[in-house]
Amino acid sequence: MKTNLYEYLAGNEYPGRGICIGKTPDGKKTMIAYFIMGRSANSRNRVFDPIDGGIRTKAADPSKMTDPHLIIYNPVLTLDTTTIVTNGDQTNTIHDFLVANRHPGYNFEAALATRTFEDDKPNWTPRISGVVDMRSGGYKISILKSCDGDDRSAERLTFDYAQPLAGDGRFISTYKCNGNPIPSFEGEPLRVSVDESDPNEWAGRLWDALNEDNKVSLFVRAIELTTQAYEDVIINKYQAVEG
Numbered sequence: 001m002k003t004n005l006y007e008y009l010a011g012n013e014y015p016g017r018g019i020c021i022g023k024t025p026d027g028k029k030t031m032i033a034y035f036i037m038g039r040s041a042n043s044r045n046r047v048f049d050p051i052d053g054g055i056r057t058k059a060a061d062p063s064k065m066t067d068p069h070l071i072i073y074n075p076v077l078t079l080d081t082t083t084i085v086t087n088g089d090q091t092n093t094i095h096d097f098l099v100a101n102r103h104p105g106y107n108f109e110a111a112l113a114t115r116t117f118e119d120d121k122p123n124w125t126p127r128i129s130g131v132v133d134m135r136s137g138g139y140k141i142s143i144l145k146s147c148d149g150d151d152r153s154a155e156r157l158t159f160d161y162a163q164p165l166a167g168d169g170r171f172i173s174t175y176k177c178n179g180n181p182i183p184s185f186e187g188e189p190l191r192v193s194v195d196e197s198d199p200n201e202w203a204g205r206l207w208d209a210l211n212e213d214n215k216v217s218l219f220v221r222a223i224e225l226t227t228q229a230y231e232d233v234i235i236n237k238y239q240a241v242e243g
Helices: 005-010 090-101 104-112 199-209
Strands: 018-023 029-037 046-051 054-059 076-079 082-086 127-133 139-147 150-161 168-173 190-193 215-224 230-236
Touching (some): 005 168, 005 190, 029 199, 090 104
Antiparallel strands (some): 018 029, 046 054, 054 076, 076 082, 168 190
């Protein structure tokens, strides 16, 4: 059974950071969405900034940045016909493994085997990651998390969607909901509908569904599977200030 992603997000005050990947209804494109949210002033003080082949996070106002640890990284990078999307600096870990070995099927897992959840006690925020084959639309989603908030135990779960159906997608987030400490996402990635082929339309609907107080930035990529050409959309809540 599919979850209505817009209703799910609208009813969840704080899923944290989230990744959604899936094929458009006509099966001709793969869509990727990544968003960040924040509860503190420091985590809200961010924007997505385009770079070659992807995006980086940077301070909206550099003078107000108090701790870049865990919040400044490259969420999206592109290598040949592979898009990598994650919620932390493991994007570069995956990228470097792929560069060294050019074998995305294995090295996605191998790269993440060298990492663990974030060191932000007591939340131990999960690391969520995705890798997309821009030719077939097949993808993998991973979550690295603690077991019930116990930092002595790391769980590394990978879900492989090699032949996704048209109109079908999967969604995962760092958190199950708001809390103190914040509970990690549980179970398999949610099966959702990807019901838009226009990245601007999809981005707008997802952005509107996110909690107004906590949402920070949203990225959407639409990949043409026949050509591997892509279109990116960025929405930032806060205006960047040059520092």
